[in-house]
Amino acid sequence: MAPADLEDAVANPVFSNSPVFGEKRPGGRVVTQPPVGAQSTIDAATLDQMYGAPAATSRETGRMTYDDVIVKTGGLLALLVATGAVTWAVAPGLWIFGAIVGLVLGLVNAFKREPSPVLITLYTVAQGVFLGGVSAFYEAQWPGIVSQAVLGTVAVAGTALVVFKSGRVRVTPKFTRWLVLALGGYLVFSLLNLVLMLFGVGGGEFGPLRSGGLGVLVGLFAVGLAAASFIVDFDAVKRGVEGGAPRRLAWAAAFGLIVTLVWLYLEILRILAIFRN
Secondary structure (H helix, E strand, C coil): CCHHHHHHCCCCHHHHCCCCCCEECCCCCEECCCCHHHHHHHHHHHHHHHHHCCCCCCCCCCECCHHHHHHHHHHHHHHHHHHHHHHHHHCHHHHHHHHHHHHHHHHHHHHCCCCCHHHHHHHHHHHHHHHHHHHHHHHHHCCCHHHHHHHHHHHHHHHHHHHHHHCCCCCCHHHHHHHHHHHHHHHHHHHHHHHHHHCCCCCCCCCCCCCHHHHHHHHHHHHHHHHHHHHHHHHHHHHHHHCCCECCHHHHHHHHHHHHHHHHHHHHHHHHHHHHC
């Protein structure tokens, strides 16, 4: 559209007759834009500035970044530790309540299509109550065991991150299928042990299948599964960031990492208890 046509197209009388939005020509006409030459200069300068501007970052485009995942995971971890510490000191007997609520919220969050920050936060609080009560029980029986379990958890998680960053373990479809099958088998084994323990079959403080030498072997196998799960989690975060996933999915990534971290801590705590027993 030519500049003159653009001027004639300004039909709103407020803009066409206002001295603020334009200047009057000798014939009473209102100029709503600069002369042609000046307009071309401005357009060229604007285009040059647009081309010279840096590319939009992931944060500006609403895409997930590593910082998003790190901040949300760190915040949830701090909330988990704080809730656990308060429960340990005030009401460790609430661990059963935290276990039930945590299990329900964990399943809800796992099957939700869109991550819910509120539900993920509530899950973290419930798990903090559960871990605080359980840790207080273990520490009362075997002093110093909680600090050892924490160090072991950090060591395994850190090793999994180093192995993933080194590229020595690649997350292939075959690797993922193996992990899913192994997790399924471990879940069935754990349920069987729980049923036997409830019906008084066998012995052992942790059930007939999770005590003694067999319990140690099963626990080490579970720790290996947790480490492999961490590697899969890290790979999922990497693919999400590189694939331009929406920023809200950082909550889902943080939730997955917290779930694996809690599971790993409990397995190491159980192994140490078997040794100390």
